[in-house]
Amino acid sequence: MPHKVYITRLKLTDFRNYAALAFDLDQRHVVLTGENGAGKTNLMEAISFLSPGRGLRRAAYADVARIGAADGFSVFAVVDGMEGPVEIGTGTAGGEEGQARRLRLNGTPARTVDELTDHLRVLWLTPAMDGLFTGPAGDRRRFLDRLVLSLDPEHGRRASEFDRAMRSRNRLLSEFRPDPAWVSAIEREMAGLGVSMALARLEMLGLLAALVERSQGNSSFPSARLSLSGFLDDCHGLPAYDLEERYLAMLQEGRLRDAAAGRTLEGPHRSDLLIRHGEKDMEAERCSTGEQKALLIGLVLAHARLVGDMTGHAPILLLDEIAAHLDRGRRAALFDRVDELGGQAFMTGTDRAMFEALGERGRYLTVANGRVSE
Ligand SMILES: Nc1ncnc2c1ncn2[C@@H]1O[C@H](COP(=O)(O)OP(=O)(O)OP(=O)(O)O)[C@@H](O)[C@H]1O
Numbered sequence: 001m002p003h004k005v006y007i008t009r010l011k012l013t014d015f016r017n018y019a020a021l022a023f024d025l026d027q028r029h030v031v032l033t034g035e036n037g038a039g040k041t042n043l044m045e046a047i048s049f050l051s052p053g054r055g056l057r058r059a060a061y062a063d064v065a066r067i068g069a070a071d072g073f074s075v076f077a078v079v080d081g082m083e084g085p086v087e088i089g090t091g092t093a094g095g096e097e098g099q100a101r102r103l104r105l106n107g108t109p110a111r112t113v114d115e116l117t118d119h120l121r122v123l124w125l126t127p128a129m130d131g132l133f134t135g136p137a138g139d140r141r142r143f144l145d146r147l148v149l150s151l152d153p154e155h156g157r158r159a160s161e162f163d164r165a166m167r168s169r170n171r172l173l174s175e176f177r178p179d180p181a182w183v184s185a186i187e188r189e190m191a192g193l194g195v196s197m198a199l200a201r202l203e204m205l206g207l208l209a210a211l212v213e214r215s216q217g218n219s220s221f222p223s224a225r226l227s228l229s230g231f232l233d234d235c236h237g238l239p240a241y242d243l244e245e246r247y248l249a250m251l252q253e254g255r256l257r258d259a260a261a262g263r264t265l266e267g268p269h270r271s272d273l274l275i276r277h278g279e280k281d282m283e284a285e286r287c288s289t290g291e292q293k294a295l296l297i298g299l300v301l302a303h304a305r306l307v308g309d310m311t312g313h314a315p316i317l318l319l320d321e322i323a324a325h326l327d328r329g330r331r332a333a334l335f336d337r338v339d340e341l342g343g344q345a346f347m348t349g350t351d352r353a354m355f356e357a358l359g360e361r362g363r364y365l366t367v368a369n370g371r372v373s374e
Pocket of ligand 1 (some may be wrong): 016017018034036037038039040041042043063064066067350
Protein backbone atom coordinates (compact mmCIF):
# COMPACT_ATOMS: atom_id res chain seq x y z
CA MET A 1 0.00 0.00 0.00
CA PRO A 2 1.45 3.41 -0.90
CA HIS A 3 2.13 5.93 1.84
CA LYS A 4 -0.82 8.15 2.67
CA VAL A 5 -0.42 11.82 1.87
CA TYR A 6 -3.13 13.94 3.48
CA ILE A 7 -4.11 17.49 4.26
CA THR A 8 -4.42 18.27 7.95
CA ARG A 9 -5.30 21.96 7.72
CA LEU A 10 -6.73 24.16 5.01
CA LYS A 11 -7.04 27.93 5.11
CA LEU A 12 -8.45 30.09 2.33
CA THR A 13 -8.35 33.87 2.08
CA ASP A 14 -10.36 35.78 -0.52
CA PHE A 15 -10.78 32.61 -2.54
CA ARG A 16 -13.96 32.69 -4.70
CA ASN A 17 -16.90 32.96 -2.28
CA TYR A 18 -14.71 32.43 0.81
CA ALA A 19 -13.51 35.62 2.52
CA ALA A 20 -11.72 33.69 5.25
CA LEU A 21 -12.07 30.00 5.99
CA ALA A 22 -9.97 27.61 8.06
CA PHE A 23 -10.57 24.06 9.16
CA ASP A 24 -8.66 20.98 10.28
CA LEU A 25 -8.77 17.54 8.74
CA ASP A 26 -7.52 14.09 9.61
CA GLN A 27 -6.60 11.05 7.52
CA ARG A 28 -10.18 10.26 6.56
CA HIS A 29 -11.75 11.03 3.23
CA VAL A 30 -13.76 14.24 3.16
CA VAL A 31 -17.34 14.48 1.93
CA LEU A 32 -18.56 18.02 1.24
CA THR A 33 -22.28 18.44 0.89
CA GLY A 34 -24.37 21.57 0.45
CA GLU A 35 -26.83 23.28 -1.82
CA ASN A 36 -26.05 24.34 -5.37
CA GLY A 37 -23.76 27.32 -5.36
CA ALA A 38 -22.69 26.78 -1.74
CA GLY A 39 -18.98 26.64 -2.58
CA LYS A 40 -18.17 22.91 -2.75
CA THR A 41 -16.41 23.02 -6.11
CA ASN A 42 -14.61 26.20 -5.01
CA LEU A 43 -13.10 24.21 -2.14
CA MET A 44 -12.01 21.47 -4.53
CA GLU A 45 -10.49 24.09 -6.79
CA ALA A 46 -8.55 25.51 -3.84
CA ILE A 47 -7.08 22.06 -3.16
CA SER A 48 -6.24 21.64 -6.85
CA PHE A 49 -3.97 24.69 -6.46
CA LEU A 50 -1.74 22.44 -4.35
CA SER A 51 -0.53 21.09 -7.70
CA PRO A 52 1.16 23.04 -10.54
CA GLY A 53 -1.04 24.66 -13.18
CA ARG A 54 -4.21 26.67 -13.14
CA GLY A 55 -6.32 24.29 -11.09
CA LEU A 56 -9.34 22.18 -11.92
CA ARG A 57 -11.29 24.99 -13.58
CA ARG A 58 -8.28 26.31 -15.53
CA ALA A 59 -9.49 29.71 -14.49
CA ALA A 60 -7.78 33.07 -14.84
CA TYR A 61 -6.34 33.95 -11.43
CA ALA A 62 -8.17 37.28 -11.45
CA ASP A 63 -11.47 35.32 -11.46
CA VAL A 64 -10.37 33.18 -8.54
CA ALA A 65 -9.83 36.10 -6.17
CA ARG A 66 -13.04 36.90 -4.30
CA ILE A 67 -15.08 39.61 -5.98
CA GLY A 68 -14.38 42.77 -4.03
CA ALA A 69 -11.15 41.48 -2.48
CA ALA A 70 -8.43 44.07 -2.24
CA ASP A 71 -5.48 41.89 -3.08
CA GLY A 72 -5.43 38.47 -4.82
CA PHE A 73 -6.22 35.15 -3.13
CA SER A 74 -4.33 32.70 -0.97
CA VAL A 75 -4.56 29.02 -0.16
CA PHE A 76 -2.61 27.70 2.81
CA ALA A 77 -2.39 24.02 3.65
CA VAL A 78 -0.58 21.85 6.12
CA VAL A 79 0.10 18.53 4.47
CA ASP A 80 1.52 15.26 5.71
CA GLY A 81 3.42 15.00 2.45
CA MET A 82 5.80 12.83 0.48
CA GLU A 83 8.80 14.24 2.32
CA GLY A 84 7.04 14.59 5.69
CA PRO A 85 4.95 17.45 7.07
CA VAL A 86 5.01 20.62 5.00
CA GLU A 87 3.30 24.00 5.09
CA ILE A 88 2.24 25.17 1.67
CA GLY A 89 1.16 28.70 0.87
CA THR A 90 0.14 29.68 -2.64
CA GLY A 91 -1.76 32.52 -4.28
CA THR A 92 -1.52 35.77 -6.14
CA ALA A 93 -1.05 39.34 -5.10
CA GLY A 94 -2.98 42.06 -6.90
CA GLY A 95 -5.68 41.47 -9.47
CA GLU A 96 -3.60 41.76 -12.64
CA GLU A 97 -4.27 39.30 -15.40
CA GLY A 98 -1.47 36.96 -16.48
CA GLN A 99 0.50 37.08 -13.26
CA ALA A 100 2.26 34.03 -11.93
CA ARG A 101 1.09 32.11 -8.89
CA ARG A 102 3.48 32.30 -5.97
CA LEU A 103 4.45 29.43 -3.74
CA ARG A 104 5.96 29.23 -0.27
CA LEU A 105 7.09 25.95 1.25
CA ASN A 106 7.55 26.05 5.02
CA GLY A 107 7.60 29.84 4.77
CA THR A 108 10.37 29.99 2.17
CA PRO A 109 9.59 31.23 -1.36
CA ALA A 110 9.90 28.42 -3.93
CA ARG A 111 11.41 29.00 -7.36
CA THR A 112 8.38 27.64 -9.24
CA VAL A 113 5.03 26.03 -8.41
CA ASP A 114 6.44 22.81 -9.91
CA GLU A 115 8.12 22.22 -6.53
CA LEU A 116 4.70 21.20 -5.24
CA THR A 117 5.15 17.81 -6.90
CA ASP A 118 7.92 17.01 -4.38
CA HIS A 119 5.27 16.99 -1.67
CA LEU A 120 1.98 15.76 -3.08
CA ARG A 121 0.13 14.83 -6.25
CA VAL A 122 -3.45 15.95 -6.73
CA LEU A 123 -5.71 14.33 -9.34
CA TRP A 124 -9.31 15.19 -10.12
CA LEU A 125 -12.46 14.28 -11.89
CA THR A 126 -15.09 16.97 -12.43
CA PRO A 127 -18.39 17.17 -14.32
CA ALA A 128 -16.66 19.50 -16.79
CA MET A 129 -14.66 16.46 -17.93
CA ASP A 130 -17.82 14.58 -18.94
CA GLY A 131 -17.42 15.76 -22.53
CA LEU A 132 -13.85 14.50 -22.76
CA PHE A 133 -14.59 11.72 -25.24
CA THR A 134 -16.82 13.75 -27.53
CA GLY A 135 -15.15 17.17 -27.24
CA PRO A 136 -12.15 18.64 -29.08
CA ALA A 137 -8.84 16.77 -29.33
CA GLY A 138 -7.17 19.59 -27.38
CA ASP A 139 -9.11 18.63 -24.24
CA ARG A 140 -7.98 15.01 -24.50
CA ARG A 141 -4.39 16.10 -25.15
CA ARG A 142 -4.48 18.30 -22.06
CA PHE A 143 -5.97 15.44 -20.05
CA LEU A 144 -3.21 13.12 -21.22
CA ASP A 145 -0.52 15.69 -20.49
CA ARG A 146 -1.82 16.04 -16.95
CA LEU A 147 -1.54 12.26 -16.57
CA VAL A 148 2.04 12.41 -17.81
CA LEU A 149 2.88 15.40 -15.63
CA SER A 150 1.79 13.64 -12.47
CA LEU A 151 4.55 11.08 -13.03
CA ASP A 152 7.07 13.17 -14.94
CA PRO A 153 7.15 16.80 -13.73
CA GLU A 154 9.63 17.63 -16.56
CA HIS A 155 6.87 17.14 -19.11
CA GLY A 156 5.44 20.60 -18.47
CA ARG A 157 8.76 22.31 -19.12
CA ARG A 158 9.25 20.38 -22.35
CA ALA A 159 5.75 21.27 -23.53
CA SER A 160 6.14 24.99 -22.85
CA GLU A 161 9.60 25.09 -24.49
CA PHE A 162 8.17 23.30 -27.52
CA ASP A 163 5.35 25.84 -27.69
CA ARG A 164 7.79 28.72 -27.48
CA ALA A 165 10.00 27.27 -30.24
CA MET A 166 6.96 26.59 -32.43
CA ARG A 167 5.75 30.18 -32.04
CA SER A 168 9.22 31.45 -33.01
CA ARG A 169 9.18 29.22 -36.10
CA ASN A 170 5.70 30.41 -37.10
CA ARG A 171 6.81 34.01 -36.70
CA LEU A 172 10.00 33.47 -38.71
CA LEU A 173 8.16 31.67 -41.52
CA SER A 174 5.79 34.61 -41.84
CA GLU A 175 8.74 36.89 -42.71
CA PHE A 176 9.52 37.71 -46.33
CA ARG A 177 12.87 35.87 -46.42
CA PRO A 178 13.47 34.02 -43.19
CA ASP A 179 17.05 33.16 -42.31
CA PRO A 180 17.26 29.41 -43.18
CA ALA A 181 19.97 28.72 -40.60
CA TRP A 182 17.80 30.21 -37.89
CA VAL A 183 14.70 28.28 -38.98
CA SER A 184 16.76 25.05 -39.04
CA ALA A 185 18.08 25.65 -35.53
CA ILE A 186 14.56 26.17 -34.21
CA GLU A 187 13.29 23.10 -36.05
CA ARG A 188 16.09 21.01 -34.54
CA GLU A 189 15.02 22.20 -31.09
CA MET A 190 11.37 21.43 -31.86
CA ALA A 191 12.28 17.96 -33.10
CA GLY A 192 14.11 17.12 -29.85
CA LEU A 193 11.39 18.46 -27.59
CA GLY A 194 8.48 17.21 -29.70
CA VAL A 195 9.78 13.66 -29.81
CA SER A 196 10.49 13.66 -26.04
CA MET A 197 6.90 14.78 -25.46
CA ALA A 198 5.52 12.07 -27.72
CA LEU A 199 7.66 9.40 -26.06
CA ALA A 200 6.68 10.52 -22.55
CA ARG A 201 3.02 10.26 -23.55
CA LEU A 202 3.55 6.81 -25.04
CA GLU A 203 5.38 5.63 -21.95
CA MET A 204 2.47 6.79 -19.79
CA LEU A 205 0.00 4.90 -21.98
CA GLY A 206 2.16 1.78 -21.79
CA LEU A 207 2.29 1.91 -17.99
CA LEU A 208 -1.47 2.45 -17.74
CA ALA A 209 -2.15 -0.38 -20.18
CA ALA A 210 0.00 -2.76 -18.12
CA LEU A 211 -1.82 -1.77 -14.95
CA VAL A 212 -5.26 -2.19 -16.56
CA GLU A 213 -4.11 -5.62 -17.82
CA ARG A 214 -3.03 -6.68 -14.32
CA SER A 215 -6.31 -5.61 -12.70
CA GLN A 216 -8.56 -6.95 -15.45
CA GLY A 217 -11.72 -8.57 -14.21
CA ASN A 218 -11.62 -7.26 -10.65
CA SER A 219 -13.02 -3.84 -11.28
CA SER A 220 -16.58 -2.53 -11.22
CA PHE A 221 -15.63 0.11 -13.76
CA PRO A 222 -14.85 -0.55 -17.40
CA SER A 223 -11.25 -0.45 -18.50
CA ALA A 224 -10.12 2.07 -21.07
CA ARG A 225 -7.84 1.15 -23.95
CA LEU A 226 -5.76 4.13 -24.92
CA SER A 227 -3.72 4.99 -27.98
CA LEU A 228 -2.33 8.06 -29.69
CA SER A 229 -2.85 9.29 -33.19
CA GLY A 230 -1.96 12.32 -35.25
CA PHE A 231 1.82 12.47 -34.85
CA LEU A 232 4.50 9.98 -35.99
CA ASP A 233 1.81 7.28 -36.02
CA ASP A 234 3.68 4.88 -38.24
CA CYS A 235 6.97 5.05 -36.34
CA HIS A 236 6.26 2.98 -33.23
CA GLY A 237 9.34 1.29 -31.90
CA LEU A 238 11.87 3.48 -33.70
CA PRO A 239 14.66 4.88 -31.53
CA ALA A 240 14.33 8.53 -30.42
CA TYR A 241 17.12 9.68 -32.74
CA ASP A 242 15.35 8.30 -35.83
CA LEU A 243 12.07 9.85 -34.72
CA GLU A 244 13.76 13.22 -34.34
CA GLU A 245 15.26 12.98 -37.83
CA ARG A 246 11.86 12.04 -39.19
CA TYR A 247 10.11 14.95 -37.51
CA LEU A 248 12.88 17.31 -38.57
CA ALA A 249 12.43 16.26 -42.19
CA MET A 250 8.66 16.76 -41.88
CA LEU A 251 9.19 20.28 -40.58
CA GLN A 252 11.67 21.14 -43.32
CA GLU A 253 9.41 19.81 -46.04
CA GLY A 254 6.40 21.56 -44.56
CA ARG A 255 7.85 25.07 -44.43
CA LEU A 256 5.95 26.52 -47.39
CA ARG A 257 2.71 24.86 -46.37
CA ASP A 258 3.09 26.00 -42.74
CA ALA A 259 3.99 29.54 -43.85
CA ALA A 260 0.79 29.66 -45.90
CA ALA A 261 -1.28 28.24 -43.04
CA GLY A 262 0.32 30.58 -40.52
CA ARG A 263 0.92 27.67 -38.12
CA THR A 264 2.80 24.41 -37.77
CA LEU A 265 0.61 21.61 -39.07
CA GLU A 266 2.56 18.64 -37.76
CA GLY A 267 3.78 17.92 -34.28
CA PRO A 268 2.87 16.69 -30.81
CA HIS A 269 0.40 19.59 -30.53
CA ARG A 270 -1.73 17.75 -33.13
CA SER A 271 -1.90 14.39 -31.32
CA ASP A 272 -5.20 12.99 -30.21
CA LEU A 273 -5.78 10.50 -27.43
CA LEU A 274 -8.00 7.67 -28.68
CA ILE A 275 -10.04 5.98 -25.99
CA ARG A 276 -11.93 2.71 -26.32
CA HIS A 277 -14.20 0.91 -23.90
CA GLY A 278 -12.08 -2.21 -23.29
CA GLU A 279 -14.80 -4.73 -22.46
CA LYS A 280 -17.12 -3.63 -25.28
CA ASP A 281 -14.27 -2.89 -27.66
CA MET A 282 -16.02 0.28 -28.77
CA GLU A 283 -14.89 3.90 -29.23
CA ALA A 284 -15.66 5.82 -26.06
CA GLU A 285 -17.47 8.54 -27.97
CA ARG A 286 -20.04 5.98 -29.15
CA CYS A 287 -20.75 4.66 -25.65
CA SER A 288 -23.78 5.79 -23.63
CA THR A 289 -23.53 8.73 -21.22
CA GLY A 290 -23.49 6.39 -18.23
CA GLU A 291 -20.88 4.14 -19.83
CA GLN A 292 -18.71 7.16 -20.61
CA LYS A 293 -18.90 8.35 -17.01
CA ALA A 294 -17.98 4.88 -15.71
CA LEU A 295 -15.12 4.69 -18.22
CA LEU A 296 -13.78 8.05 -17.11
CA ILE A 297 -13.99 7.05 -13.45
CA GLY A 298 -12.17 3.80 -14.25
CA LEU A 299 -9.48 5.73 -16.08
CA VAL A 300 -8.91 8.26 -13.30
CA LEU A 301 -8.84 5.49 -10.66
CA ALA A 302 -6.33 3.48 -12.72
CA HIS A 303 -4.18 6.57 -13.09
CA ALA A 304 -4.37 7.28 -9.35
CA ARG A 305 -3.21 3.74 -8.67
CA LEU A 306 -0.37 4.08 -11.11
CA VAL A 307 0.79 7.28 -9.41
CA GLY A 308 0.65 5.50 -6.04
CA ASP A 309 2.60 2.50 -7.39
CA MET A 310 5.24 4.59 -9.15
CA THR A 311 5.89 7.21 -6.47
CA GLY A 312 5.12 5.11 -3.39
CA HIS A 313 2.73 7.87 -2.27
CA ALA A 314 -1.00 7.83 -2.89
CA PRO A 315 -2.30 10.98 -4.60
CA ILE A 316 -5.00 13.22 -3.20
CA LEU A 317 -8.13 12.66 -5.22
CA LEU A 318 -10.79 15.30 -5.92
CA LEU A 319 -14.06 13.79 -7.12
CA ASP A 320 -16.58 16.51 -7.81
CA GLU A 321 -20.23 15.45 -7.96
CA ILE A 322 -19.17 11.89 -8.43
CA ALA A 323 -21.99 10.01 -6.72
CA ALA A 324 -24.95 11.54 -8.53
CA HIS A 325 -24.62 9.53 -11.75
CA LEU A 326 -24.05 6.14 -10.17
CA ASP A 327 -26.50 3.58 -8.90
CA ARG A 328 -26.27 2.31 -5.33
CA GLY A 329 -24.07 -0.70 -6.11
CA ARG A 330 -21.65 1.28 -8.25
CA ARG A 331 -21.42 3.99 -5.58
CA ALA A 332 -20.45 1.46 -2.94
CA ALA A 333 -17.90 -0.06 -5.34
CA LEU A 334 -16.48 3.40 -6.07
CA PHE A 335 -15.96 4.18 -2.39
CA ASP A 336 -14.22 0.83 -1.90
CA ARG A 337 -11.95 1.44 -4.87
CA VAL A 338 -11.16 4.99 -3.72
CA ASP A 339 -10.37 3.75 -0.23
CA GLU A 340 -8.15 0.94 -1.56
CA LEU A 341 -5.98 3.52 -3.32
CA GLY A 342 -4.71 4.46 0.12
CA GLY A 343 -4.92 8.24 -0.28
CA GLN A 344 -7.18 11.01 0.98
CA ALA A 345 -10.15 11.71 -1.29
CA PHE A 346 -12.45 14.72 -1.34
CA MET A 347 -15.92 14.15 -2.71
CA THR A 348 -18.84 16.53 -3.19
CA GLY A 349 -22.57 16.10 -3.55
CA THR A 350 -25.85 17.76 -2.73
CA ASP A 351 -27.13 14.88 -0.64
CA ARG A 352 -25.27 13.22 2.23
CA ALA A 353 -27.33 10.04 1.89
CA MET A 354 -25.47 9.32 -1.36
CA PHE A 355 -22.33 8.65 0.66
CA GLU A 356 -23.85 6.23 3.15
CA ALA A 357 -21.75 3.32 1.90
CA LEU A 358 -18.55 5.22 2.70
CA GLY A 359 -19.48 5.01 6.38
CA GLU A 360 -16.82 5.78 8.95
CA ARG A 361 -14.10 6.00 6.32
CA GLY A 362 -15.27 9.54 5.61
CA ARG A 363 -15.66 12.79 7.45
CA TYR A 364 -18.82 14.68 6.56
CA LEU A 365 -18.83 18.45 6.27
CA THR A 366 -21.59 20.83 5.28
CA VAL A 367 -20.81 23.80 3.09
CA ALA A 368 -23.08 26.86 3.32
CA ASN A 369 -22.67 30.61 2.95
CA GLY A 370 -18.92 30.51 2.61
CA ARG A 371 -18.55 28.39 5.74
CA VAL A 372 -17.82 24.77 6.48
CA SER A 373 -19.33 22.98 9.47
CA GLU A 374 -19.54 19.45 10.88
N1 LIG B 1 -14.43 35.27 -7.54
C1 LIG B 1 -15.56 35.02 -6.88
N2 LIG B 1 -15.93 35.81 -5.83
C2 LIG B 1 -17.07 35.57 -5.16
N3 LIG B 1 -17.90 34.54 -5.41
C3 LIG B 1 -17.59 33.73 -6.44
C4 LIG B 1 -16.39 33.92 -7.21
N4 LIG B 1 -16.36 32.97 -8.15
C5 LIG B 1 -17.44 32.18 -7.98
N5 LIG B 1 -18.19 32.64 -6.95
C6 LIG B 1 -19.43 32.07 -6.43
O1 LIG B 1 -19.16 30.88 -5.73
C7 LIG B 1 -20.41 30.20 -5.58
C8 LIG B 1 -20.19 28.72 -5.33
O2 LIG B 1 -19.68 28.05 -6.45
P1 LIG B 1 -19.33 26.48 -6.47
O3 LIG B 1 -19.11 26.18 -7.88
O4 LIG B 1 -18.26 26.13 -5.52
O5 LIG B 1 -20.70 25.84 -5.96
P2 LIG B 1 -21.05 24.33 -5.66
O6 LIG B 1 -21.29 24.23 -4.19
O7 LIG B 1 -20.04 23.40 -6.22
O8 LIG B 1 -22.43 24.22 -6.42
P3 LIG B 1 -23.08 23.12 -7.40
O9 LIG B 1 -23.67 22.06 -6.49
O10 LIG B 1 -24.13 23.91 -8.07
O11 LIG B 1 -22.02 22.61 -8.31
C9 LIG B 1 -21.23 30.60 -6.80
O12 LIG B 1 -22.43 31.17 -6.34
C10 LIG B 1 -20.40 31.66 -7.50
O13 LIG B 1 -21.16 32.76 -7.91
